[in-house]
Amino acid sequence: MAPKELPKAYDASAVELDIFKQWEKSGAFDPDKLVKLDARYKDAAPYCIVLPPPNRTGTLHLGHAKMLAIEDLLIRFHRMLGDKTYWIPGTDHAALATQVKVEQVLIKEGIKDPRRELGREKFLEKVREFAEKSRDTIVAQCKAMGSSMDWSREKYTLDEDRNKAVNKVFEMMFEDGLIERGFRVVNWDPVFQTTLSDDEVEHKDTQAELVTFTYDKDFPIAISTTRPETKFGDTGVAVHPDDKRYKKFVGKTLTAVFCGKQITLKVIADAEVDPKFGTGALGVTPAHSLIDADLAERHGLPMVQVIGQDGKMTAEAGKDFSGLTTIEARKKIIKTLEAQGCLQKKESVPQSLLIAQRGESPVEQLPMRQWFLRVNKKFKLRNDTLGKWKKGDETTLKELMRYAVESKQTKILPENFEKIYFHWIDNLRDWCISRQIWFGHQIPVWYKNDDMKVGPDSPGADWVRDPDTLDTWFSSGLWTFSTLGWPDEKEWKKNRAYHPTAVLETGYDILFFWVARMILMSTYVLGEVPFKDVYLHGLVRDEKGRKMSKSIGNVLDPLDLIPKYGTDAVRLSLVMGTSPGMDQKLSEEKIKDYRNFTNKLWNISRYILTSTQLVARSSQLVPKTMADKWILGRLSDVQTKVTKLIGEYQFSQAGDLLREFTWNDLADWYLEISKVEKDKDAILNHILTRLIKLWHPFMPFVTEYIWSLMGNNDLIVAKWPEVVPHSKKNYRNFETIRLLITDIRRLRAEQGVEPSAFIKVAMVADKDAKKLIEENIAIVKQLARLEEIEFVKAVEKNWPTAVSGKVTVGLNLASGIDVEKEHEKIQKEIEALKPYIKSTEAKLKNKDFTSKAPEKVVNDMKNKLDEAKAKLKALEKRQG
RNA sequence: GGACGUUUAGCUCAGCUGGUUAGAGCGUUCGAUUCACAUUCGAAAGGUCGCAGGUUCGAUUCCUGCAACGUCCACCA
Numbered sequence: 001m002a003p004k005e006l007p008k009a010y011d012a013s014a015v016e017l018d019i020f021k022q023w024e025k026s027g028a029f030d031p032d033k034l035v036k037l038d039a040r041y042k043d044a045a046p047y048c049i050v051l052p053p054p055n056r057t058g059t060l061h062l063g064h065a066k067m068l069a070i071e072d073l074l075i076r077f078h079r080m081l082g083d084k085t086y087w088i089p090g091t092d093h094a095a096l097a098t099q100v101k102v103e104q105v106l107i108k109e110g111i112k113d114p115r116r117e118l119g120r121e122k123f124l125e126k127v128r129e130f131a132e133k134s135r136d137t138i139v140a141q142c143k144a145m146g147s148s149m150d151w152s153r154e155k156y157t158l159d160e161d162r163n164k165a166v167n168k169v170f171e172m173m174f175e176d177g178l179i180e181r182g183f184r185v186v187n188w189d190p191v192f193q194t195t196l197s198d199d200e201v202e203h204k205d206t207q208a209e210l211v212t213f214t215y216d217k218d219f220p221i222a223i224s225t226t227r228p229e230t231k232f233g234d235t236g237v238a239v240h241p242d243d244k245r246y247k248k249f250v251g252k253t254l255t256a257v258f259c260g261k262q263i264t265l266k267v268i269a270d271a272e273v274d275p276k277f278g279t280g281a282l283g284v285t286p287a288h289s290l291i292d293a294d295l296a297e298r299h300g301l302p303m304v305q306v307i308g309q310d311g312k313m314t315a316e317a318g319k320d321f322s323g324l325t326t327i328e329a330r331k332k333i334i335k336t337l338e339a340q341g342c343l344q345k346k347e348s349v350p351q352s353l354l355i356a357q358r359g360e361s362p363v364e365q366l367p368m369r370q371w372f373l374r375v376n377k378k379f380k381l382r383n384d385t386l387g388k389w390k391k392g393d394e395t396t397l398k399e400l401m402r403y404a405v406e407s408k409q410t411k412i413l414p415e416n417f418e419k420i421y422f423h424w425i426d427n428l429r430d431w432c433i434s435r436q437i438w439f440g441h442q443i444p445v446w447y448k449n450d451d452m453k454v455g456p457d458s459p460g461a462d463w464v465r466d467p468d469t470l471d472t473w474f475s476s477g478l479w480t481f482s483t484l485g486w487p488d489e490k491e492w493k494k495n496r497a498y499h500p501t502a503v504l505e506t507g508y509d510i511l512f513f514w515v516a517r518m519i520l521m522s523t524y525v526l527g528e529v530p531f532k533d534v535y536l537h538g539l540v541r542d543e544k545g546r547k548m549s550k551s552i553g554n555v556l557d558p559l560d561l562i563p564k565y566g567t568d569a570v571r572l573s574l575v576m577g578t579s580p581g582m583d584q585k586l587s588e589e590k591i592k593d594y595r596n597f598t599n600k601l602w603n604i605s606r607y608i609l610t611s612t613q614l615v616a617r618s619s620q621l622v623p624k625t626m627a628d629k630w631i632l633g634r635l636s637d638v639q640t641k642v643t644k645l646i647g648e649y650q651f652s653q654a655g656d657l658l659r660e661f662t663w664n665d666l667a668d669w670y671l672e673i674s675k676v677e678k679d680k681d682a683i684l685n686h687i688l689t690r691l692i693k694l695w696h697p698f699m700p701f702v703t704e705y706i707w708s709l710m711g712n713n714d715l716i717v718a719k720w721p722e723v724v725p726h727s728k729k730n731y732r733n734f735e736t737i738r739l740l741i742t743d744i745r746r747l748r749a750e751q752g753v754e755p756s757a758f759i760k761v762a763m764v765a766d767k768d769a770k771k772l773i774e775e776n777i778a779i780v781k782q783l784a785r786l787e788e789i790e791f792v793k794a795v796e797k798n799w800p801t802a803v804s805g806k807v808t809v810g811l812n813l814a815s816g817i818d819v820e821k822e823h824e825k826i827q828k829e830i831e832a833l834k835p836y837i838k839s840t841e842a843k844l845k846n847k848d849f850t851s852k853a854p855e856k857v858v859n860d861m862k863n864k865l866d867e868a869k870a871k872l873k874a875l876e877k878r879q880g
Numbered sequence: 881g882g883a884c885g886u887u888u889a890g891c892u893c894a895g896c897u898g899g900u901u902a903g904a905g906c907g908u909u910c911g912a913u914u915c916a917c918a919u920u921c922g923a924a925a926g927g928u929c930g931c932a933g934g935u936u937c938g939a940u941u942c943c944u945g946c947a948a949c950g951u952c953c954a955c956c957a
Contacts, residue, residue, distance in 0.1 A: 006916090009917080210957085226957075272955075278957070284957095289957080295955090351957095416884060416885070419883075420884065423882090423883070423884095423952090427953075511952095512952095545950090576905090577892065577905080582893095583950085584893095585891095587891095589891095589907095590892075592919080593906065593919095597919090605916090606916055607917080611916075650896085652893085653894070656894070656905090745922060746924080748923085749922070749924075752910090752911080754912095756912080833901095839901095846938095847937085848937035852937055853899065853938075854899075864901085
């Protein structure tokens with residue numbers, strides 16, 4: 001397209017698709033092909049990011065879009081800096097989440113109980129089909145966002161290579177005694193019929209009824225509980241060791257008939273019991289409370305399971321209660337106790353109910369035979385680890401996780417999340433890793449009678465495989481190195497340099513689920529951290545700060561926004577005005593603002609392209625005027641700061657600086673100046689070239705398009721502009737001119753002067769100021785719309801006047817002005833100035849201040865005072 | 881119960897290790913449409929930096945307490 005024909009408004013949707021295809025074709029996404037594009041990538045430093053793999057549960061939301069925008073920004077920045085960038089794409093099978101989703105879909109389609117009706121293989125077929133479709137959608141969405149990932153090496157948490165990694169790590173951990181099968185109390189989701197890890201269980205504040213009673217009429221100790229139905233499983237009563245009321249019972253074994261069931265209770269003393277709560281005695285239910293299970297273990301109490309996996313009472317509850325739901329049983333028990341006269345008190349208390357993370361179903365704690373990863377167990381390290389331990393040294397997984405962050409080998413941003421991370425680790429319990437769902441990595445263990453063998457392949461004909469699958473986070477934990485080829489020796493060796501990866505960028509909501517588990521896996525398997533930095537972004541919320549959800553109907557879909565405003569605008573709106581770890585309120589209004597900015601950049605480029613001759617890049621750049629020196633100085637300054645800020649993950653600040661330079665300095669001032677001073681082709685091209693590069697990581701599409709219109713190709717691998725030193729003096733001088741022009745414009749607006757009219761002014765200026773103005777006389781005249789500037793000793797009394805710096809300027813208006821009003825206005829300015837001068841003088845007289853404050857601060861203040869005094873003098877002179 | 885975060889202009893947010901008379905965008909008000917852009921341009925108004933103490937020559941910035949809002953964690957049954 002010839003530049004003259006460029007459309008007035010940038011049409012993102014008309015160009016984005018082609019640009020993306022061009023990038024893909026160029027090979028810029030592939031670290032091994034980069035060198036073909038530019039030789040500087042030959043021995044370049046590796047820079048690797050793994051994409052937090054989106055769940056294959058449907059489509060991407062704005063949180064994903066934010067993640068993609070930030071990661072692509074980093075990747076593009078580093079690619080331009082000359083790093084060998086490798087951004088690894090992939091998706092997550094998200095075991096339970098996906099299976100549940102598919103089940104819902106199938107139920108909607110009329111299959112009442114999909115798993116039972118279809119059977120494992122057919123059901124899994126449906127899940128895989130759904131997952132495949134999700135994957136296609138996700139990939140398309142990532143591409144629409146402009147993500148420059150290497151699509152030729154896409155990974156999946158459930159593909160064959162990842163399965164090898166999972167099996168291998170399972171075997172290693174089993175061998176080291178870290179993974180073991182055990183009969184323990186676990187979190188059980190009765191709706192989805194599977195175990196859950198502690199992190200998948202949430203607490204919900206509710207009101208519950210706390211009942212106080214004795215097990216039967218003759219029982220000497222009363223206890224309190226919110227869950228009477230579990231009391232069939234009580235095997236002990238715990239009291240505080242110093243509690244005098246119960247001292248005589250401690251160590252004794254009592255019996256009772258609880259609602260028709262004979263139970264045996266050992267009275268134990270444990271410091272964990274709070275003597276002030278309730279009656280000070282606690283009925284211990286080892287099978288249905290993790291806390292009680294701990295107590296029971298300490299005191300050797302047996303476990304009696306009274307609630308089954310279906311959430312109903314078992315035969316252990318006696319024939320009157322077995323088969324009832326827990327709620328039904330609870331009501332009946334209270335009634336029975338009341339009738340027996342055992343009930344002492346009923347009161348409403350706040351209680352935090354355990355519920356499953358997805359869905360609202362309550363979670364039961366049940367004893368079950370499951371697989372556990374032991375985080376507090378000592379084991380012998382297979383590698384030299386984190387520079388602290390040698391191969392063969394003993395430590396625990398918890399220690400590894402803690403030291404990785406403590407030693408700053410992994411830095412978390414924002415820093416306060418480190419505290420939260422440590423707190424989580426310190427309270428971490430063994431991780432239940434087996435799930436009773438079908439979609440996932442099947443546990444690589446085989447059984448034959450009492451024999452057990454670990455490994456993916458069947459040891460023989462009579463052996464049966466464990467039907468359970470692994471917690472989805474087990475495979476996600478390996479993501480940084482499983483995607484780089486581990487455990488395949490050849491692949492891993494090839495990619496070794498990319499690990500530890502540069503940065504993990506993700507939402508703070510999965511710090512524990514994922515970030516911590518990656519640190520666990522990587523330090524255990526490799527002896528090194530998975531990434532050097534963790535950048536945690538905040539959640540994207542609606543304009544009122546609410547979570548986006550389908551039920552509220554406030555969801556903004558990236559796929560709707562992109563065609564409407566352009567990808568660049570969507571990306572900017574997710575990066576600007578945000579800081580790490582802080583939630584962001586996003587409105588469509590904001591996206592529109594950045595669409596406007598995209599268009600501004602487009603028009604700046606359009607103007608330069610259509611009004612200048614393309615200048616060869618090699619041509620010497622000679623700033624001629626003060627304005628030239630000013631804008632180049634500004635550009636240089638912005639380049640330095642933006643480079644530094646992006647390196648520090650301060651994207652919003654970097655973007656703000658760029659925006660200010662682009663819109664304010666360049667468009668509003670320098671381009672207007674260029675219309676007056678002329679002959680700026682070389683300098684304008686120089687600025688545009690750099691500007692487009694600096695913006696590229698933020699808004700890749702429009703910049704790449706402009707780049708092509710400038711007759712170049714592959715901005716994506718262009719060299720990040722190097723910083724040229726500059727003198728600050730030049731542009732400080734020019735600021736004086738800008739200030740003067742703004743003052744005149746304000747005076748004109750105040751006086752209602754016809755904006756297009758050229759008027760006469762008089763100025764009072766000292767020698768230096770006069771020289772400065774004369775040097776820039778054409779600019780001042782044009783931008784302030786002046787017909788004539790007369791330098792005088794004093795401005796006529798009835799002319800509207802402004803004092804800026806050392807210059808006093810007055811408008812010579814043909815029609816009369818409101819002298820009274822003018823006088824008042826200036827008087828007001830004088831009155832505002834006086835207290836400032838007074839307080840500043842006082843500060844400067846204070847010896848404590850002048851002796852203790854840094855010299856620069858004192859000097860700056862002196863200068864300010866001088867300026868203020870000069871201004872006051874000029875104003876007072878004006879008033880007569 | 882513990883921990884963390886937030887509180888700055890009508891709205892959304894900057895303000896990094898304390899140092900000018902606290903900034904930006906949006907919105908508002910006034911004005912402008914041949915001449916890159918009305919997805920625009922010029923100008924203006926608008927803040928006792930949540931409250932109370934403390935440290936300091938100096939506090940929006942550091943410390944303590946309080947309040948409101950939010951988040952995470954948690955074995956008071």
